[in-house]
Amino acid sequence: xxxxxxxxxxxxxxxxxxxxxxxxxxxxxxxxxxxxxxxxxxxxxxxxxxxxxxxxxxxxxxxxxxxxxxxxxxxxxxxxxxxxxxxxxxxxxxxxxxxxxxxxxxxxxxxxxxxxxxxxxxxxxxxxxxxxxxxxxxxxxxxxxxxxxxxxxxxxxxxxxxxxxxxxxxxxxxxxxxxxxxxxxxxxxxxxxxxxxxxxxxxxxxxxxxxxxxx
Amino acid sequence: xxxxxxxxxxxxxxxxxxxxxxxxxxxxxxxxxxxxxxxxxxxxxxxxxxxxxxxxxxxxxxxxxxxxxxxxxxxxxxxxxxxxxxxxxxxxxxxxxxxxxxxxxxxxxxxxxxxxxxxxxxxxxxxxxxxxxxxxxxxxxxxxxxxxxxxxxxxxxxxxxxxxxxxxxxxxxxxxxxxxxxxxxxxxxxxxxxxxxxxxxxxxxxxxxxxxxxxxxxxxxxxxxxxxxxxxxxxxxxxxxxxxxxxxxxxxxxxxxxxxxxxxxxxxxxxxxxxxxxxxxxxxxxxxxxxx
Numbered sequence: 001x002x003x004x005x006x007x008x009x010x011x012x013x014x015x016x017x018x019x020x021x022x023x024x025x026x027x028x029x030x031x032x033x034x035x036x037x038x039x040x041x042x043x044x045x046x047x048x049x050x051x052x053x054x055x056x057x058x059x060x061x062x063x064x065x066x067x068x069x070x071x072x073x074x075x076x077x078x079x080x081x082x083x084x085x086x087x088x089x090x091x092x093x094x095x096x097x098x099x100x101x102x103x104x105x106x107x108x109x110x111x112x113x114x115x116x117x118x119x120x121x122x123x124x125x126x127x128x129x130x131x132x133x134x135x136x137x138x139x140x141x142x143x144x145x146x147x148x149x150x151x152x153x154x155x156x157x158x159x160x161x162x163x164x165x166x167x168x169x170x171x172x173x174x175x176x177x178x179x180x181x182x183x184x185x186x187x188x189x190x191x192x193x194x195x196x197x198x199x200x201x202x203x204x205x206x207x208x209x210x211x212x213x214x215x
Numbered sequence: 216x217x218x219x220x221x222x223x224x225x226x227x228x229x230x231x232x233x234x235x236x237x238x239x240x241x242x243x244x245x246x247x248x249x250x251x252x253x254x255x256x257x258x259x260x261x262x263x264x265x266x267x268x269x270x271x272x273x274x275x276x277x278x279x280x281x282x283x284x285x286x287x288x289x290x291x292x293x294x295x296x297x298x299x300x301x302x303x304x305x306x307x308x309x310x311x312x313x314x315x316x317x318x319x320x321x322x323x324x325x326x327x328x329x330x331x332x333x334x335x336x337x338x339x340x341x342x343x344x345x346x347x348x349x350x351x352x353x354x355x356x357x358x359x360x361x362x363x364x365x366x367x368x369x370x371x372x373x374x375x376x377x378x379x380x381x382x383x384x385x386x387x388x389x390x391x392x393x394x395x396x397x398x399x400x401x402x403x404x405x406x407x408x409x410x411x412x413x414x415x416x417x418x419x420x421x422x423x424x425x426x427x428x429x430x431x432x433x434x435x436x437x438x439x440x441x442x443x444x445x446x447x448x449x450x451x452x453x454x455x456x457x458x459x460x461x462x463x464x465x466x467x468x469x470x471x472x473x474x475x476x477x478x479x480x481x482x483x484x485x486x487x488x489x490x491x492x493x494x495x496x497x498x499x500x501x502x503x504x505x506x507x
Contacts, residue, residue, distance in 0.1 A: 040226045040504035051504055068359065070305035071294035088294055091287025092242075093233040094304050100362030102225065102500055106233070108287070136287030202503065205362065 002061070002080040003143055003158065004182035004210035005169070006189050006198050007054055011176035014039060014052040021171035022056075025144060027127025030112045032105050034141035035168055054177065056168070057082065057103045057141040058201065058209030065095035065104065073137075080182075080210055081143050089137035096138060100205040103140055110135030144168075159189060182210060228430040231363055231498040239495075241285035246353040247382075247491045248278035249311070250375055251484070253350025254383025256318065258405075259390075260339050260346075262398050265325055267387045268342075272318045275349065279311055303356035310352055314345035350379040363498040364431035370420040371494070377413045378455075378487050384409060385459070385483035392473055407463045410483075414456045417490075434497040446493050455486020 014037050022034050035056035042049045063082050065074050073088035074095050096104045110133075113120055120128075133139060144166035151157075151164020158164040159180035169179045180189030192198065198212030234242050252274035259267025283289040295308040321338040324331050354372030361367045384406045391399050421439070424431045438447045462479040465471055 038225050038504055053504060055503065064361065067301040068304070070296075070298055070302040070308065071291070072297045073294075088291070089288065090291045090294055092285065092295070092304055093239070094302070094356070096233045097231055097498075098360050098362060100501070101503065102229070102362075106287070202501075 001078070001184075002182045002210060003059065003148065004080070004180065004189060004212070005143075005166075006178040006192050006196075006212045006214060008176045008178075008192075008196070008214045009052065010215070011174040012037075012052045012054055012172075013174055015173060017171050017173055018054055018168035018177065021167040022141070024123070025147075025167035027123065027131040027133075028139075029107060029109075029133060030114050032107055032133075032139060034105075034139070053201070053213070054168075055101065055103065055201065056211070057099075057143075058101055058207065058211045059141075059143055060207035060209050062206070062208045064098040064100065064205075064207055068094045068098040070094065077145070079148075081145050081148075082140075083142045083145060084138055084140065086134040086137045089134075091136050091138070093138065100202065100207065101209075104138050105140065107133050107135055107137060107139050159187070225500075225503040228433045228499040228502055230496070231500060234498070235492070235495045238285050238287070241281045243491045243495045244488075245278045245281035245285065246357075246375070246495075247488050248274050248281055249307070249353050250350050250379025250491070251382035251386065251487060252278055252379075253314075253346040253348075253376075254380035255386050256314070256346035256383070257343055257350075257380065258384050258387045258402075260343050262387065262391070262396075262402065264387060264390060264394075264396075265322070266394065267390050268318060268325075269322055270386060270390065271346065271383070272315065272322060275311055275315050275318070278349075279315075282308075303352055303359050307349065307352040307356060310345050310348040314342060314349050317342035317345060347376070351376045353379075357494065360498075362500055364428040364501065365424050365434035365497050365499060366494070368420065368424055368427065370416065370423060374413075374416050374420055374494075375491075377409065377416055378490050381406070381409050381413055381455075381459075381483050382487040385480040388476060389480045392476060403463060403466055406459070407467070410456065410460050410463060414460070417451070417456075428501060430499045430501045434499045437499075438493060438497050443493055443496055446489055446496070450489025451486055451493055453486075454482045455490060458482040459486070 016037050019033060019035055019037060026034060028034060038053040038055055040051040042051055059080055059082050061080060063076060066076050066082060070092060071088045071090055073085045074082060075085060076082050093106060113124060147166060148158045148164055151161060156164035162170045165179050169177045178189050178192050180187040193212045196214040198214045200209040201213055233239055252271045255267055256271035259271060283292060286292060295305055298305045299309050317338055321342050324334050351372050354375035357366045358368055358371040388402055391402060421435055425435050437443045459479045459482050462475055
C-alpha cells in the first residue's frame with residue numbers, strides 16, 4: 001500500500017480552500033502552511049499560460065529528508081507517508097535544507113497567535129488541546145494520516161470515503177485532487193494517472209514523489 | 216513570508232535561509248570551527264606541537280558548542296548520533312566525538328607519559344584520521360544537498376578541507392611564533408603551497424558551478440557581482456587569499472616582522488570564516504514553477 005495524490009491542474013481555480021481546510025484540520029499556527037497554492041505564468045503576451053500548482057509534501061518514495069535526518073525523527077511508514085516524531089527532532093533543519101520542494105517549516109514561536117494582543121480564538125484553544133504542535137521542531141504535511149488510520153480501522157477506504165480521506169482532497173470545490181492507493185493497479189487514482197498522463201512534479205529531483213500532476 | 220510576493224514565491228530562485236539566518240549562523244560558524252580545528256590538528260601533529268593540538272581540541276569543543284546553539288532542542292543532542300548510515304550530520308557528530316576523545320587521551324599521555332611513544336603515535340594517527348573526517352564532513356553535509364546546485368558539487372568538500380587547513384596552519388604559525396620555534400620557515404613554505412591550492416580550488420569551483428544549472432549560475436552571479444560580492448571579494452578574496460599570499464611572498468624574500476605575520480594569520484582566519492558564510496549564503500533553490 002502506498003498512498004498518493006493526483007492533482008488536475010486544469011480543474012484547480014486557485015481558491016485556496018485546500019490550504020484553509022488543512023489549516024483547520026491540523027490547527028496549524030500562524031505562518032505555518034502544510035500546503036500552498038503557487039501561482040505563476042509561462043510564455044509571453046499574447047501567448048501566456050497561467051500556472052496554478054497546489055503543492056504539499058510529496059511523500060516521496062525515496063525522500064531526501066528521511067536520509068539526512070540525523071536523529072531518525074523524520075520517518076517513513078510502510079504506506080509511504082513521511083512524518084516527523086516531535087520527541088526526536090533536535091531542530092537542526094537539515095531536512096528543510098535538503099527538501100528540493102521546500103515543503104517543510106520550522107514551528108518556532110509556540111506563543112504565536114492569529115490575533116496578537118487579543119484572546120486566543122476558540123479554534124486555537126481547541127487546537128492546543130486536540131492537536132498540539134511542539135515548538136522548535138519541523139512540521140509538514142502528513143497526508144492526514146490520522147484520518148487515514150481512523151478510517152482504515154473503521155473499515156473505510158481512503159480516497160473513496162470522506163471520513164478516511166485527507167481534508168484538502170474532500171474540501172476541493174472543483175474535485176481537482178484525487179487520493180488513493182498507488183500500489184493497487186485497479187484503484188481510481190491509478191486509472192486517472194494513466195488515462196490523463198499524470199507526471200510527478202520535478203522528476204529530476206529524483207525522489208519519486210507520490211503526487212502526480214495532470215496538465 | 217511577508218517579504219515574498221506571491222508571484223515570486225518559488226518562481227524565481229529562492230535563497231536558502233535555514234542554514235544562514237538567525238540560529239543558522241551558528242551552523243556556518245560550526246563548519247568553520249570544525250575545518251580549522253581539523254586543519255590545526257593535522258598541522259600540529261606533523262610539527263609535533265602540543266599547544267597546537269590543545270588549541271585544536273578547544274576549537275572542536277567550540278564547534279560542538281556552536282552546534283548546540285544552532286539546535287532548537289539542544290538537550291536531545293545525543294540523538295544526533297543515531298543515523299550515521301545515511302546522515303552526514305550524524306556522521307559528523309560522531310567524528311567530532313571521536314576526535315575529541317582521541318585527542319583528550321593523546322594530550323593526557325603526551326603531557327604526563329611522554330615516553331609511551333607507541334601509544335602517542337597510535338593516538339596521533341587515530342585523532343588525525345578523525346580530524347580530517349571532522350574537517351571534510353562539513354563539505355559533504357553541504358554537497359549532499361542536491362536541491363541546491365551551487366552546493367551540490369564534489370569540489371565543496373575539497374574546498375572546505377583546504378580552507379580549514381589554511382586556517383589551521385595560520386593558527387599554528389601564530390603558536391610557533393609565540394614559542395619562537397625554528398620550524399617557522401618550513402611552515403611558511405607549506406602555507407604558500409596551500410594558499411595557492413585554495414585560490415585554484417575556489418576558481419575551479421566557481422567556474423565548474425556555473426555549468427551545473429541556472430540556479431547555480433544565478434548563485435555564482437550573486438557571489439561575484441551581486442549582493443554577496445562584498446563578502447566574496449573583501450572577505451574571501453582579499454582577506455583569505457590576496458593579503459596572506461602577498462605577505463607570504465614578502466616573507467619569502469625578506470625577513471618578515473611578527474606584526475606582518477600576525478596580520479596574515481588574522482587575515483586567513485577572517486577569509487576562512489567569510490568563505491563558509493559566502494558558500495552557505497549563495498545556496499539557492501531551483502524554482503518550482505517555470506517562469507520564462
